[in-house]
Amino acid sequence: MSVSTDAVRTAACELFARQGYRGTSMKEIGGALAVSAPNLYNHIPSKQDLLVVIMDRAMDRAHAALDEALAGVDDVAEQLRRATETGVLDFLGHPAEITVCNTEIRSLEEPGRSRIIAKRGAYATRIRAIVDRGCAEGRFRTAHPRPATFAILELPANATAWFNERGQLAAGEVARIYGDFALDIVRCSSRRARPAAPRT
């Protein structure tokens, strides 16, 4: 059976996440697929392209997940909760991609770099808009929407960092906990009641 383009990207993503882009050689990526390094070039144009495509897809997936999470939701507190929960679930479900996104932006070369940074910025802007609306509507009482937005944007990455150290919590519970953190950070006044999670 032959090596597929996606298999190369998956193996590369795993190695990039663990060792970094520059710390991973084409030989290692090939080795993960029991294949020689030059053979990879039958399936992908370059090492840099691997990185760009991995990040591009992860960003698109994050945007799509946010679209779906917000569809039909009007309450701004519920929007923020869903956005955060979706982010956490997306991150927990694709830890390697996310690690690469968070640590290898500096390994990107133009023109991919600008495009991916723009996508990341667009995501931040969408979250920021929710926070601002919550403040405008008086639902969020924080006096610092900008720092709060940045803190919230980092929550999913934070969940990824320690999740699975021990397997005590299910992903859904983690997502709910972090959704609460987000509402705590903006000082949401009235939030919808949720069933209590077990103490962790």
Next chain:
Amino acid sequence: MSVSTDAVRTAACELFARQGYRGTSMKEIGGALAVSAPNLYNHIPSKQDLLVVIMDRAMDRAHAALDEALAGVDDVAEQLRRATETGVLDFLGHPAEITVCNTEIRSLEEPGRSRIIAKRGAYATRIRAIVDRGCAEGRFRTAHPRPATFAILELPANATAWFNERGQLAAGEVARIYGDFALDIVRCSSRRARPAAPRT
């Protein structure tokens, strides 16, 4: 004037933060000091040693800053606030060191790696102890002290990430805002009143 060991470390730290450890060559480090690459070896034993010492010192400084911040403070909420504020101020004051600490652990080789990871773990344990005590005393009402601790540990790094994008806020204000975030996250019931900061 001759190149000092500390000057090499400072220049290396700046470059490591911007380009990554593997993405920075000894020639570049020398170039930053207007000096040849081989000459660096008259002042430092190896490139890896640069990374280890940078991280080691940053960790020691963080521990010392926490010592000082907690000295003579008994109230657990005030402890958490001071710990967070001190962390933010330390990070904002040494952004390059912190960036290196947060992104280049994977570039560490043994035996330095284990030692530095242990120091990082000890710091996390100290913060965790504060959160646990606050919960035990009933001051913190969060049902999830473990995730809360991890979220709080990331706050200083988060502040560093966006600080100075525009110079609107002074470091002290940022520290106070993040101190509030920490208390929000653990759901601290009664917190000491603070003068209001300007809206951001």
Next chain:
DNA sequence: TTCCGGAATTAACGTTCATTCAGAAACCGT
């Protein structure tokens, strides 16, 4: 059976890198 195209390999190229070494240059107390 023949033939073609993709998948794979080995060899090789040019580059970059960390590090070593031998010696030049600069500095300093005398």
Next chain:
DNA sequence: ACGGTTTCTGAATGAACGTTAATTCCGGAA
């Protein structure tokens, strides 16, 4: 002005890297 020490450089080394080239292998279509 001198001798010794420190500081520095250019040349060189061996290894690793991304990538290209030439070639072999194999499965399926004609």
